[in-house]
Amino acid sequence: MTADATPPSADDAPVILGNEPGSFAWGVLAKRHPALVEQVRDAFPYGPAQHAALDALLEETTHGVIEPLAAGAHDRERWAAWGQGHFGRSWFDVPFLWAESYFYRRLLGALGYFEPGPWQGIDPFGPFKAAELRSATVDDELAALDELAGRHADVQGPALLGASLWGNRADLGFRLDSGGAQPSTAARTDSRLVADESAALWSLLPAGGAAASVHVVADNAGRELIPDLVLIDHLLHAGRAVEVVLHVKPYPYYVSDSTMSDVVDSMRRLARAQVQAARYAAEIGRRLWGAMADGRLVVRAHEFFCAPFPYDVMPDGLREEFAGATVTIVKGDLNYRRLVGDRLWEPTTPFGERVAHFPGPVAALRTLKSDVITGLDRDTVAALEASGQAWRTSGTHALIQMGGGP
Numbered sequence: 001m002t003a004d005a006t007p008p009s010a011d012d013a014p015v016i017l018g019n020e021p022g023s024f025a026w027g028v029l030a031k032r033h034p035a036l037v038e039q040v041r042d043a044f045p046y047g048p049a050q051h052a053a054l055d056a057l058l059e060e061t062t063h064g065v066i067e068p069l070a071a072g073a074h075d076r077e078r079w080a081a082w083g084q085g086h087f088g089r090s091w092f093d094v095p096f097l098w099a100e101s102y103f104y105r106r107l108l109g110a111l112g113y114f115e116p117g118p119w120q121g122i123d124p125f126g127p128f129k130a131a132e133l134r135s136a137t138v139d140d141e142l143a144a145l146d147e148l149a150g151r152h153a154d155v156q157g158p159a160l161l162g163a164s165l166w167g168n169r170a171d172l173g174f175r176l177d178s179g180g181a182q183p184s185t186a187a188r189t190d191s192r193l194v195a196d197e198s199a200a201l202w203s204l205l206p207a208g209g210a211a212a213s214v215h216v217v218a219d220n221a222g223r224e225l226i227p228d229l230v231l232i233d234h235l236l237h238a239g240r241a242v243e244v245v246l247h248v249k250p251y252p253y254y255v256s257d258s259t260m261s262d263v264v265d266s267m268r269r270l271a272r273a274q275v276q277a278a279r280y281a282a283e284i285g286r287r288l289w290g291a292m293a294d295g296r297l298v299v300r301a302h303e304f305f306c307a308p309f310p311y312d313v314m315p316d317g318l319r320e321e322f323a324g325a326t327v328t329i330v331k332g333d334l335n336y337r338r339l340v341g342d343r344l345w346e347p348t349t350p351f352g353e354r355v356a357h358f359p360g361p362v363a364a365l366r367t368l369k370s371d372v373i374t375g376l377d378r379d380t381v382a383a384l385e386a387s388g389q390a391w392r393t394s395g396t397h398a399l400i401q402m403g404g405g406p
Protein backbone atom coordinates (compact mmCIF):
# COMPACT_ATOMS: atom_id res chain seq x y z
CA MET A 1 0.00 0.00 0.00
CA THR A 2 1.14 3.51 -0.70
CA ALA A 3 -0.28 6.93 -0.06
CA ASP A 4 -2.64 8.44 -2.61
CA ALA A 5 -0.82 11.35 -4.25
CA THR A 6 -3.48 13.82 -3.14
CA PRO A 7 -4.86 13.01 0.31
CA PRO A 8 -7.89 15.19 1.18
CA SER A 9 -6.22 16.84 4.15
CA ALA A 10 -2.87 16.86 5.84
CA ASP A 11 -4.33 15.20 8.95
CA ASP A 12 -5.59 12.15 7.10
CA ALA A 13 -3.79 8.85 6.91
CA PRO A 14 -2.79 7.38 3.51
CA VAL A 15 -5.60 5.97 1.40
CA ILE A 16 -5.04 2.25 0.82
CA LEU A 17 -4.07 1.39 -2.75
CA GLY A 18 -3.23 -2.03 -4.18
CA ASN A 19 0.11 -1.22 -5.76
CA GLU A 20 2.53 -2.51 -3.17
CA PRO A 21 3.38 -6.14 -4.03
CA GLY A 22 2.96 -8.39 -1.03
CA SER A 23 0.48 -6.08 0.73
CA PHE A 24 -2.97 -7.32 1.70
CA ALA A 25 -4.68 -5.09 -0.87
CA TRP A 26 -2.30 -6.20 -3.64
CA GLY A 27 -3.01 -9.84 -2.77
CA VAL A 28 -6.77 -9.30 -3.11
CA LEU A 29 -6.41 -7.72 -6.56
CA ALA A 30 -3.62 -9.96 -7.88
CA LYS A 31 -4.72 -13.28 -6.41
CA ARG A 32 -8.12 -13.29 -4.74
CA HIS A 33 -10.03 -11.73 -7.63
CA PRO A 34 -8.53 -14.00 -10.34
CA ALA A 35 -9.25 -17.06 -8.16
CA LEU A 36 -12.81 -15.87 -7.71
CA VAL A 37 -13.30 -15.41 -11.45
CA GLU A 38 -12.27 -19.05 -11.96
CA GLN A 39 -14.49 -20.31 -9.16
CA VAL A 40 -17.50 -18.53 -10.59
CA ARG A 41 -16.66 -19.71 -14.13
CA ASP A 42 -16.67 -23.32 -12.93
CA ALA A 43 -19.87 -23.01 -10.92
CA PHE A 44 -22.28 -22.41 -13.86
CA PRO A 45 -22.74 -23.71 -17.42
CA TYR A 46 -21.98 -20.33 -18.93
CA GLY A 47 -21.94 -19.76 -22.69
CA PRO A 48 -19.14 -18.48 -24.95
CA ALA A 49 -20.01 -14.79 -24.52
CA GLN A 50 -19.77 -15.06 -20.75
CA HIS A 51 -16.48 -17.00 -20.92
CA ALA A 52 -15.06 -14.36 -23.27
CA ALA A 53 -16.23 -11.58 -20.96
CA LEU A 54 -14.60 -13.30 -17.96
CA ASP A 55 -11.33 -13.70 -19.90
CA ALA A 56 -11.40 -10.01 -20.81
CA LEU A 57 -12.13 -8.98 -17.23
CA LEU A 58 -9.29 -11.13 -15.93
CA GLU A 59 -6.85 -9.61 -18.41
CA GLU A 60 -8.05 -6.06 -17.70
CA THR A 61 -7.92 -6.35 -13.91
CA THR A 62 -4.49 -7.97 -13.76
CA HIS A 63 -2.59 -6.33 -16.67
CA GLY A 64 -4.79 -3.65 -18.20
CA VAL A 65 -6.38 -0.35 -17.29
CA ILE A 66 -9.83 0.35 -15.85
CA GLU A 67 -12.51 0.55 -18.53
CA PRO A 68 -15.87 2.27 -18.08
CA LEU A 69 -19.13 0.33 -18.17
CA ALA A 70 -20.43 -0.59 -21.61
CA ALA A 71 -22.70 1.85 -23.42
CA GLY A 72 -26.28 1.04 -22.50
CA ALA A 73 -25.49 -0.27 -19.01
CA HIS A 74 -28.32 0.90 -16.74
CA ASP A 75 -25.86 2.49 -14.29
CA ARG A 76 -23.21 3.71 -16.74
CA GLU A 77 -23.72 7.39 -15.83
CA ARG A 78 -23.59 6.71 -12.12
CA TRP A 79 -20.30 4.80 -12.38
CA ALA A 80 -18.90 7.34 -14.82
CA ALA A 81 -19.35 9.95 -12.07
CA TRP A 82 -18.20 7.64 -9.28
CA GLY A 83 -15.09 6.66 -11.24
CA GLN A 84 -13.90 10.07 -12.46
CA GLY A 85 -10.12 10.11 -12.48
CA HIS A 86 -9.85 6.31 -12.23
CA PHE A 87 -10.67 5.15 -15.78
CA GLY A 88 -7.59 4.49 -17.88
CA ARG A 89 -5.45 3.75 -14.81
CA SER A 90 -4.20 0.43 -13.51
CA TRP A 91 -6.58 -1.34 -11.11
CA PHE A 92 -3.69 -1.36 -8.64
CA ASP A 93 -3.20 2.42 -8.65
CA VAL A 94 -6.67 3.57 -7.57
CA PRO A 95 -8.15 3.37 -4.05
CA PHE A 96 -8.48 -0.29 -3.04
CA LEU A 97 -12.05 0.23 -1.83
CA TRP A 98 -13.06 1.65 -5.21
CA ALA A 99 -11.28 -1.08 -7.20
CA GLU A 100 -12.89 -3.91 -5.24
CA SER A 101 -16.35 -2.45 -5.51
CA TYR A 102 -16.06 -1.85 -9.26
CA PHE A 103 -14.66 -5.36 -9.73
CA TYR A 104 -17.88 -6.88 -8.35
CA ARG A 105 -20.00 -4.61 -10.58
CA ARG A 106 -17.95 -5.68 -13.61
CA LEU A 107 -17.99 -9.38 -12.70
CA LEU A 108 -21.77 -9.39 -12.51
CA GLY A 109 -21.94 -7.42 -15.75
CA ALA A 110 -19.74 -10.00 -17.53
CA LEU A 111 -22.23 -12.71 -16.55
CA GLY A 112 -25.36 -10.89 -17.76
CA TYR A 113 -26.68 -10.27 -14.26
CA PHE A 114 -28.12 -6.85 -15.03
CA GLU A 115 -29.32 -7.34 -18.61
CA PRO A 116 -32.74 -8.63 -19.58
CA GLY A 117 -32.24 -12.30 -20.50
CA PRO A 118 -31.93 -15.76 -19.01
CA TRP A 119 -29.02 -14.91 -16.69
CA GLN A 120 -30.56 -11.77 -15.29
CA GLY A 121 -30.63 -11.85 -11.50
CA ILE A 122 -28.76 -15.19 -11.19
CA ASP A 123 -26.44 -14.78 -8.20
CA PRO A 124 -22.98 -16.01 -9.33
CA PHE A 125 -22.12 -16.74 -5.72
CA GLY A 126 -25.42 -18.55 -5.10
CA PRO A 127 -23.97 -22.10 -5.21
CA PHE A 128 -21.35 -21.23 -2.57
CA LYS A 129 -23.91 -19.58 -0.33
CA ALA A 130 -26.34 -22.50 -0.72
CA ALA A 131 -23.65 -25.07 0.12
CA GLU A 132 -22.81 -23.20 3.29
CA LEU A 133 -26.46 -22.97 4.31
CA ARG A 134 -26.89 -26.75 3.80
CA SER A 135 -23.80 -27.60 5.84
CA ALA A 136 -23.76 -29.73 8.97
CA THR A 137 -22.02 -26.81 10.69
CA VAL A 138 -25.20 -24.77 10.34
CA ASP A 139 -27.24 -27.74 11.68
CA ASP A 140 -25.00 -27.79 14.74
CA GLU A 141 -25.16 -24.04 15.22
CA LEU A 142 -28.96 -24.06 15.03
CA ALA A 143 -29.23 -27.00 17.44
CA ALA A 144 -26.93 -25.22 19.92
CA LEU A 145 -29.51 -22.43 20.20
CA ASP A 146 -31.71 -24.78 22.25
CA GLU A 147 -29.36 -24.17 25.19
CA LEU A 148 -30.43 -20.52 25.22
CA ALA A 149 -34.18 -21.15 25.18
CA GLY A 150 -35.86 -19.74 28.27
CA ARG A 151 -32.68 -18.10 29.59
CA HIS A 152 -32.72 -14.56 30.97
CA ALA A 153 -32.29 -11.72 28.45
CA ASP A 154 -29.02 -10.74 30.14
CA VAL A 155 -27.66 -14.21 29.35
CA GLN A 156 -29.12 -14.48 25.87
CA GLY A 157 -28.12 -10.98 24.75
CA PRO A 158 -24.32 -11.23 25.17
CA ALA A 159 -24.26 -14.81 23.86
CA LEU A 160 -26.16 -13.82 20.72
CA LEU A 161 -24.10 -10.67 20.22
CA GLY A 162 -20.96 -12.84 20.36
CA ALA A 163 -22.45 -15.27 17.82
CA SER A 164 -23.26 -12.39 15.48
CA LEU A 165 -19.76 -10.95 15.94
CA TRP A 166 -17.89 -14.21 15.29
CA GLY A 167 -20.31 -15.11 12.50
CA ASN A 168 -18.40 -12.44 10.57
CA ARG A 169 -15.47 -14.81 10.39
CA ALA A 170 -17.53 -17.08 8.13
CA ASP A 171 -16.87 -15.03 5.00
CA LEU A 172 -16.66 -16.91 1.69
CA GLY A 173 -14.28 -14.37 0.12
CA PHE A 174 -11.98 -14.73 3.08
CA ARG A 175 -11.95 -18.50 2.60
CA LEU A 176 -10.55 -18.07 -0.90
CA ASP A 177 -7.37 -17.05 0.90
CA SER A 178 -7.53 -19.68 3.61
CA GLY A 179 -7.59 -22.64 1.24
CA GLY A 180 -11.33 -23.16 1.67
CA ALA A 181 -10.91 -24.05 5.32
CA GLN A 182 -13.85 -23.35 7.57
CA PRO A 183 -12.84 -21.44 10.68
CA SER A 184 -12.62 -24.06 13.40
CA THR A 185 -14.05 -23.83 16.89
CA ALA A 186 -10.52 -24.20 18.23
CA ALA A 187 -9.41 -21.17 16.26
CA ARG A 188 -12.36 -19.28 17.61
CA THR A 189 -11.57 -20.04 21.22
CA ASP A 190 -7.97 -18.88 20.71
CA SER A 191 -9.22 -15.65 19.26
CA ARG A 192 -9.35 -12.37 21.07
CA LEU A 193 -11.40 -9.26 21.31
CA VAL A 194 -9.09 -6.29 20.78
CA ALA A 195 -11.81 -3.87 21.90
CA ASP A 196 -15.09 -4.57 23.66
CA GLU A 197 -17.52 -1.69 24.14
CA SER A 198 -20.57 -3.94 24.24
CA ALA A 199 -21.64 -2.53 27.62
CA ALA A 200 -22.27 0.83 25.95
CA LEU A 201 -24.37 -0.91 23.29
CA TRP A 202 -26.48 -2.77 25.84
CA SER A 203 -27.03 0.44 27.83
CA LEU A 204 -28.99 1.76 24.82
CA LEU A 205 -31.07 -1.42 24.58
CA PRO A 206 -32.40 -2.40 28.02
CA ALA A 207 -34.60 -5.51 28.03
CA GLY A 208 -38.23 -4.42 28.31
CA GLY A 209 -37.30 -0.85 27.32
CA ALA A 210 -39.02 -1.53 23.98
CA ALA A 211 -38.79 1.97 22.56
CA ALA A 212 -35.63 1.50 20.55
CA SER A 213 -35.39 1.51 16.79
CA VAL A 214 -32.35 -0.52 15.76
CA HIS A 215 -30.77 -0.56 12.32
CA VAL A 216 -28.50 -3.44 11.35
CA VAL A 217 -26.19 -3.07 8.34
CA ALA A 218 -25.73 -6.70 7.31
CA ASP A 219 -22.58 -8.28 5.93
CA ASN A 220 -22.27 -11.93 4.85
CA ALA A 221 -25.11 -14.34 4.19
CA GLY A 222 -25.40 -17.83 5.69
CA ARG A 223 -23.30 -18.41 8.78
CA GLU A 224 -23.16 -14.68 9.53
CA LEU A 225 -26.70 -13.67 8.58
CA ILE A 226 -28.33 -16.46 10.61
CA PRO A 227 -26.83 -15.27 13.92
CA ASP A 228 -27.62 -11.69 12.89
CA LEU A 229 -31.27 -12.66 12.43
CA VAL A 230 -31.26 -14.53 15.74
CA LEU A 231 -29.87 -11.41 17.43
CA ILE A 232 -32.57 -9.31 15.75
CA ASP A 233 -35.23 -11.69 17.05
CA HIS A 234 -33.75 -11.34 20.53
CA LEU A 235 -33.87 -7.53 20.37
CA LEU A 236 -37.56 -7.65 19.42
CA HIS A 237 -38.61 -10.57 21.60
CA ALA A 238 -36.83 -9.36 24.75
CA GLY A 239 -38.39 -5.92 24.31
CA ARG A 240 -35.05 -4.27 23.71
CA ALA A 241 -36.29 -2.84 20.41
CA VAL A 242 -39.69 -1.97 19.01
CA GLU A 243 -38.53 -2.18 15.40
CA VAL A 244 -35.47 -3.31 13.46
CA VAL A 245 -34.40 -2.23 9.97
CA LEU A 246 -32.02 -4.64 8.25
CA HIS A 247 -29.94 -3.17 5.42
CA VAL A 248 -28.71 -5.60 2.74
CA LYS A 249 -26.95 -5.25 -0.62
CA PRO A 250 -29.02 -4.52 -3.73
CA TYR A 251 -26.99 -7.06 -5.73
CA PRO A 252 -24.43 -9.84 -5.05
CA TYR A 253 -21.21 -8.33 -3.78
CA TYR A 254 -17.91 -9.30 -2.11
CA VAL A 255 -18.76 -12.95 -2.71
CA SER A 256 -21.04 -13.70 0.19
CA ASP A 257 -22.68 -10.38 1.14
CA SER A 258 -26.36 -10.67 1.98
CA THR A 259 -29.07 -9.75 -0.50
CA MET A 260 -32.83 -9.96 0.04
CA SER A 261 -32.91 -13.46 -1.37
CA ASP A 262 -30.29 -14.51 1.21
CA VAL A 263 -32.50 -13.09 3.95
CA VAL A 264 -35.37 -15.23 2.67
CA ASP A 265 -33.16 -18.34 2.49
CA SER A 266 -31.84 -17.82 6.02
CA MET A 267 -35.30 -17.21 7.43
CA ARG A 268 -36.54 -20.41 5.76
CA ARG A 269 -33.52 -22.29 7.14
CA LEU A 270 -34.41 -21.10 10.63
CA ALA A 271 -38.14 -21.74 10.33
CA ARG A 272 -37.54 -25.28 9.02
CA ALA A 273 -34.92 -26.12 11.61
CA GLN A 274 -37.50 -28.26 13.44
CA VAL A 275 -36.62 -31.16 11.15
CA GLN A 276 -33.08 -31.07 12.53
CA ALA A 277 -34.61 -31.07 16.02
CA ALA A 278 -33.48 -27.48 16.53
CA ARG A 279 -36.67 -26.37 18.21
CA TYR A 280 -35.64 -22.94 19.42
CA ALA A 281 -34.23 -22.01 16.01
CA ALA A 282 -37.57 -22.93 14.43
CA GLU A 283 -39.42 -20.81 17.00
CA ILE A 284 -37.11 -17.88 16.20
CA GLY A 285 -37.70 -18.39 12.47
CA ARG A 286 -41.46 -18.25 12.95
CA ARG A 287 -41.20 -15.13 15.12
CA LEU A 288 -39.05 -13.38 12.50
CA TRP A 289 -41.55 -14.35 9.81
CA GLY A 290 -44.25 -12.71 11.96
CA ALA A 291 -42.12 -9.63 12.58
CA MET A 292 -41.75 -9.18 8.80
CA ALA A 293 -45.53 -9.55 8.42
CA ASP A 294 -46.39 -6.88 10.99
CA GLY A 295 -43.61 -4.48 10.01
CA ARG A 296 -41.45 -4.71 13.15
CA LEU A 297 -38.69 -6.09 10.94
CA VAL A 298 -38.11 -4.24 7.70
CA VAL A 299 -35.46 -5.03 5.06
CA ARG A 300 -33.99 -2.35 2.82
CA ALA A 301 -31.48 -2.57 -0.05
CA HIS A 302 -30.20 0.96 -0.75
CA GLU A 303 -27.90 1.32 -3.78
CA PHE A 304 -25.29 3.07 -1.62
CA PHE A 305 -24.45 -0.26 0.02
CA CYS A 306 -22.76 -1.29 -3.25
CA ALA A 307 -21.15 2.12 -3.79
CA PRO A 308 -17.34 2.38 -3.74
CA PHE A 309 -17.19 5.04 -1.01
CA PRO A 310 -16.83 5.43 2.73
CA TYR A 311 -19.92 6.20 4.80
CA ASP A 312 -19.03 9.83 5.47
CA VAL A 313 -20.38 10.62 1.98
CA MET A 314 -23.61 8.65 2.33
CA PRO A 315 -26.64 10.25 0.63
CA ASP A 316 -29.01 12.41 2.65
CA GLY A 317 -31.92 9.94 2.61
CA LEU A 318 -29.83 7.22 4.21
CA ARG A 319 -28.30 9.72 6.64
CA GLU A 320 -31.81 10.66 7.80
CA GLU A 321 -32.72 7.01 8.33
CA PHE A 322 -29.67 6.38 10.53
CA ALA A 323 -30.27 9.66 12.37
CA GLY A 324 -33.61 8.27 13.52
CA ALA A 325 -32.15 5.05 14.93
CA THR A 326 -31.45 4.47 18.62
CA VAL A 327 -28.35 2.66 17.40
CA THR A 328 -27.05 1.26 14.12
CA ILE A 329 -25.14 -2.02 14.30
CA VAL A 330 -22.65 -2.21 11.43
CA LYS A 331 -21.36 -5.69 10.64
CA GLY A 332 -18.10 -6.86 9.18
CA ASP A 333 -14.78 -5.82 7.80
CA LEU A 334 -15.80 -4.00 4.65
CA ASN A 335 -18.41 -1.96 6.52
CA TYR A 336 -15.73 -1.08 9.08
CA ARG A 337 -13.42 0.12 6.31
CA ARG A 338 -16.26 2.26 4.95
CA LEU A 339 -17.17 3.52 8.41
CA VAL A 340 -13.75 4.76 9.52
CA GLY A 341 -12.30 5.35 6.03
CA ASP A 342 -10.14 2.90 4.07
CA ARG A 343 -6.84 4.33 5.19
CA LEU A 344 -3.76 3.27 7.08
CA TRP A 345 -4.74 4.86 10.37
CA GLU A 346 -2.53 4.74 13.41
CA PRO A 347 -4.25 1.93 15.40
CA THR A 348 -4.62 4.32 18.37
CA THR A 349 -6.61 6.86 16.31
CA PRO A 350 -9.81 7.24 18.34
CA PHE A 351 -12.69 5.28 16.80
CA GLY A 352 -15.12 7.96 18.05
CA GLU A 353 -13.23 10.61 16.12
CA ARG A 354 -13.36 8.56 12.91
CA VAL A 355 -17.12 7.95 13.13
CA ALA A 356 -18.19 11.41 14.35
CA HIS A 357 -19.67 11.86 10.85
CA PHE A 358 -22.21 9.10 11.48
CA PRO A 359 -25.63 10.68 12.12
CA GLY A 360 -26.44 8.64 15.25
CA PRO A 361 -24.98 6.09 17.67
CA VAL A 362 -23.16 3.32 15.83
CA ALA A 363 -21.73 -0.02 16.96
CA ALA A 364 -19.14 -1.80 14.80
CA LEU A 365 -19.02 -5.62 15.10
CA ARG A 366 -16.14 -6.97 13.09
CA THR A 367 -13.51 -9.67 12.84
CA LEU A 368 -10.25 -8.18 11.59
CA LYS A 369 -9.65 -9.12 7.93
CA SER A 370 -7.86 -6.12 6.43
CA ASP A 371 -5.24 -3.51 7.38
CA VAL A 372 -7.67 -0.89 8.68
CA ILE A 373 -7.87 -0.51 12.45
CA THR A 374 -8.65 2.32 14.88
CA GLY A 375 -9.54 2.75 18.53
CA LEU A 376 -6.97 0.46 20.17
CA ASP A 377 -5.07 1.39 23.28
CA ARG A 378 -1.27 1.48 23.20
CA ASP A 379 -0.80 -1.65 25.34
CA THR A 380 -3.09 -3.68 23.13
CA VAL A 381 -1.25 -2.56 20.00
CA ALA A 382 2.12 -3.37 21.58
CA ALA A 383 0.95 -6.85 22.60
CA LEU A 384 -0.52 -7.56 19.16
CA GLU A 385 2.61 -6.42 17.37
CA ALA A 386 4.78 -8.49 19.71
CA SER A 387 2.67 -11.60 19.06
CA GLY A 388 4.10 -11.99 15.57
CA GLN A 389 0.62 -12.94 14.32
CA ALA A 390 -1.08 -11.46 11.25
CA TRP A 391 -3.61 -10.00 13.67
CA ARG A 392 -4.94 -7.34 11.31
CA THR A 393 -5.87 -9.67 8.46
CA SER A 394 -6.21 -13.26 9.63
CA GLY A 395 -9.69 -13.03 11.19
CA THR A 396 -8.42 -14.38 14.51
CA HIS A 397 -9.23 -11.14 16.33
CA ALA A 398 -12.44 -9.17 16.63
CA LEU A 399 -13.85 -5.97 18.07
CA ILE A 400 -17.00 -4.26 19.28
CA GLN A 401 -16.62 -0.47 19.15
CA MET A 402 -19.15 2.30 19.82
CA GLY A 403 -19.26 5.85 18.56
CA GLY A 404 -21.26 8.12 16.31
CA GLY A 405 -22.81 11.52 16.09
CA PRO A 406 -25.58 13.15 18.15
Ligand SMILES: O=P(O)(O)OC[C@@]1(O)O[C@H](CO)[C@@H](O)[C@@H]1O
Nearest residue numbers: 028171173174332333334369370
Ligand atom coordinates in the same frame (compact mmCIF):
# COMPACT_ATOMS: atom_id res chain seq x y z
O1 LIG B 1 -16.80 -7.42 5.05
P1 LIG B 1 -16.35 -8.80 5.39
O2 LIG B 1 -17.18 -9.86 4.75
O3 LIG B 1 -16.18 -9.01 6.85
O4 LIG B 1 -14.88 -9.00 4.81
C1 LIG B 1 -14.63 -8.64 3.49
C2 LIG B 1 -13.25 -9.05 3.13
O5 LIG B 1 -13.10 -10.44 3.14
O6 LIG B 1 -13.09 -8.54 1.86
C3 LIG B 1 -12.07 -7.56 1.81
C4 LIG B 1 -11.03 -8.01 0.90
O7 LIG B 1 -11.62 -8.38 -0.28
C5 LIG B 1 -11.54 -7.35 3.18
O8 LIG B 1 -11.90 -6.12 3.65
C6 LIG B 1 -12.19 -8.40 4.02
O9 LIG B 1 -11.19 -9.31 4.33
